[in-house]
Amino acid sequence: MKATVKSFIEHAMIALYPRTDALPGIEDAGISEFLDRYREESTLLMWLGLIAGAFAFIASPILTVHWPLPSFLLPARVLDEHAHRVTSSQLYLLRQAIFLIKLAAGLCWGAHPAVRAHFAMAPYAPDPGTWRAS
């Protein structure tokens, strides 16, 4: 996987699910391994969707916080504001692209044992990925 593409996706996901005093963020939830797995196991179209979502996130601060900069150059507070506002953009396709990236990130963040423990949920057993072969 190209490190830059992956780092762009990670950037968007970390901004959407940041670490806070109250809860671990997606950077504490194995995002890098998750993205490697997602790239390998999902379809090309789904991966392209994530890339599109990440680029939409990076390119849209001008529309949300009115800063003419890519999101990775925004100061932390403005980035957080962008991450919030972009999820409810007036542009349906932008909203959908961000929804996709938020959904994929949610699959990673919400399945992590540290996050689940905060909500009194037992850790997930591993997904065996097996089937009846004969």
Place this chain on the structure above:
Amino acid sequence: MSHVAFRERGEDLRLEADYVVVGSGAGGAAAAVTLARSGAEVAIIEAGAWRDPEDYPSSTYGAMRDLFDDWGTQLARGRALWPIVQARTVGGTTVINSAICVRTPGDIFAQWQRERGIEGLAERVWAHQDTLERELRVEEVPEPARGNSNRLAMLGASRAGYDSHWIRRYVAGCEGTGQCLQGCKKTRKQSTNLNYVPEVLARGGHVVSSAPVKRVAIEGRRAIGVRGRFEHPRTKAWGADFFVRARRAVVVAASVTHSPALLERSGVRSPALGKYFRAHPGTGVFGIYDEPVDTNTGATQGWASTAFRADPGLKLETLSIPFEMVASRLSGGGARLIERLREYRHLCMWCHAVRAESVGTVRNGLFDKPVVRYGLDREDMLRFRQGMILLAKTHFAAGAKKILPGIHGMPYELGPDQVSLLEDAPLDPRAYIAILSHLFGGCVMGTDPRDAVTDARGRVHGYDGLVVADASVIPSNLGVNPQHTIMALAMAFAEDLASE
């Protein structure tokens, strides 16, 4: 008896049986077992892998990867892009559904008779539903498995003054793990991979899994078998070719999206093919309560109301979606999203299914992927909005301190005195996050071949030995959960076929 799983290239499979059934979900498994019980040799050909409960995933990611059709990413294309959720595994969508069992309402048969000339099905369907309820051990969600979300909904409905009930499901002894969407590892849910499919094997039949059918082979006007190529359950790489000959008939039960697409690429000619796609679009409203609800515990769906089925055309239900999905379903991002998620233990989602009248189409697309075009008209959007208002009122009647409507352009949360704001909620479907899970049509039945793909016994007009036996034959919306109707119809069609 034989089960043939994925085969590598070069290990081509040729098989022959009296009947070949495409798909092992609600319709396919019910048809196959009925044919097998008549003494026939049946081969079930299923696109997905055969996963037993010990193979089931735990996480939502795993469910999307291992059980969902195309990871659940198929979208209905209309003004809004709403996902269509189905499964691709032995047992079909019965593996990931909530197994809610509702008998076909009598008015549906009257409607089919009036609009499509279909007669004589009611008594037969109900008789098969009796059998299904006995064999698949239908029971009301037991008290210990109800969970707080379902109990609150019951309280809310009774305080709001409308009828509702604990759901009856094809589930024996539910343990309330709230994991129906990932497959029931406790083997309580009676999905067809646990009962009818193994019974077909035990009666000397065959199951070919990881085997998407590419075409129904048709000679002249007669279906003589199916051909396709194995697909690896994990890598999705193509494997060996297969051809399964049908001595008597091919039964197509590949779902509302796949059956019309399969018939289209097989060259079946019918002016109605792919038309009259319908759905019960639905969305949810979260309520937030003072005390923890822990919606992840208790039956995934345990409470429902059909009080609004006739007017305005809605069904209301509880639904516990996995935590990972709640994370993306709550609006917002960044620190504010995390702050909102902190309330998780106090929230629960109840949803509606709209008995929508809008119709769409299904076509075979690139790489044999079905393409669905569908959108809701204004009348249906009014129903959709009305359903959200009812859910909001029920939450407040149950004691919620606020609700989260999840509507673009509206406040994130509303208090009890703000429900009236929902009456002006937008009618643009793009403002909502909805899904389509109850699907109908595409190969609808009826007596007029100009307007129906099959007759009232599922036989494709103008062809011999070709029957459709899944939700795609259903020519109207039911307004109730469809699995019971699909299975009973498939049994009736198979019974007719066996007696031909």
